[in-house]
Amino acid sequence: MPTSPLASTLGVWLVTQLLQAILYGMGLLQAYLYFYWYPGDGWFTKAAVILITLCETAQTCLFFGGSYQFFIFGFGDFTPFTPVPWESKAQLLALTLSTFIAQEYFAHTLYLIHERKILYPLFVSLLGLASLGAGIAQCSILFSITSFVELGKTSTALNAQAATALACDFAITAGLCWRLNTSRTGIQSTNRLINFVIMTVINRGVLTMLFALLNIILWVTQPEAFYFLLMNSMCGKFYMNSMLAILNTRDHARTLARGGSSIAAPSFAMNSRADTRGPIGVNVTVTETMHE
Template identity: 50%
Template sequence: MSSPLDSTMGIWLVSLFLATILYGMGLIQAFLYFNWYTKDHWGVKAVVICLVILETLHITFFFCGTYWILIDHFGDFAALVVITWYDSAQLLAGYLSAFTVQMYFAYCIYALSPKYKIMPMFIAALALLQIGAGLAQTIITTELGSFTLLDKTKRITTLQAASAFACDVSITACLCYTLNGKRTGLKSTNSLLNTLMIIAVNRGMLTALSAALNIILFLSIPNTFWFFLGLILSGKLYMNSMLATLNTRQHIRGRLNEDSAGPWNSIHIRNLSSNRNTNSGGTNVPEESTLNSHIDPAYEDKGNKTTFTMDMV
């Protein structure tokens, strides 16, 4: 016979277990990032550090809230529905984490195509709407003080989750559109861009699915904590997706170097740089600095004094 607490404290513990696993994965990825990319721009490193701090606070407050309910107030059933400041703090940390990653990718899209300002501005607006609704939800939830009254936050919760979902879908669509516009006549370059677009889709799919799961479970199964599966795990998915994007650059550069040893349609851009103005085929070949900027935020074109400060994926 199942426990009456399966859909509340049971799913609470399951969410804590899964969030802890994802947090550990994120810490490993952060360690690898700082070990592999020591020459990255300080702006990228600052975003990663901020993200790690927010997710550390999130999992810490979530654990403290769990300890308060199940240990400090063991046997006190009235305490099971009390919303503590730990719960509000971890909720806010999760929303800030999502906002940090969304703004990061908005800047990446702007850096890829500065002339198309409407795309990053639209994404930034959705990110601001998401964090604004998240702050409002945190305040309202704290004032309610009881999980039994969460239905009163239905509108603001729907707005927050819907804006997060729309923001993630927009980031994915804009990245794919921008990268697709960088295609050239070289097979190796197009293959590289296809890889970057696949990574962008996989990243956006995870975080968008988390936001969709949050709103669907919150509305379809009220008076339970099933929506925790989307809400609690979302910040960890944002953290892992961003760090995975940063850490795959070595693999992408390795593929590019392997392709450079291939036939004509995979020849390295550097070998064509001196002859690009006399190309009899009339193919528009990008300079090496342009190609490297798509995959390496630390790349700097010494000749043109152009520095790319953020990851382009």
């Protein structure tokens, strides 16, 4: 079967749209479940969920708008890469903002579980700001070009954004895992809870770091294809889903803590769905209950 010359460009674009639509649907379901299950959360957490959902909604709609320009208005045009639809440029800005919101949310989580010590969370927050700045620079350059052939002009900004996002994700994962691991006690139910949260954090970090790394590799090795676009677009959806998954698994984590221990923390409230303010974290106070 002959390969289409558009397989590595518009073909990848269509695959990207399909995959991110699936992940977007998963994210919307998680957002709905979050507001249904945890109406008592504080407004900081609610605002983060609302903002990241709005950004990912805008990104998905704009990406579809770019597809419409290519495949409807550009139908039969065998030079579809000129001009670049403005929707294709704007979707990158929405993606950059979505990534920043998730990174700053996790920086705030680190601030809470590190007993409000500012240095390490500030470092993570600055990495997030650096990633945002590089992303905005990339968007600015992208709006100045007229053809995908000129994408090479965004190379420095693209690599800087992906590298700082990768560094930020690594710092978030390392900081959360270290603090959680030092919260272990001799009580089995508490350690079971901590193991669950650590695995959740690692799974979150591995996905986003892997795709950020692949984004750089594919851009450097195959800049003429859109494979890097697939990795870049997936990152935003992974941020959204991982952030909401961590928030939505708090009740499951609470069941792991049952069995003779009660855990209370301003950042990981375990008492009820109506009292789950703040991001997930572990600042553990354990009260052991004796069972006859």
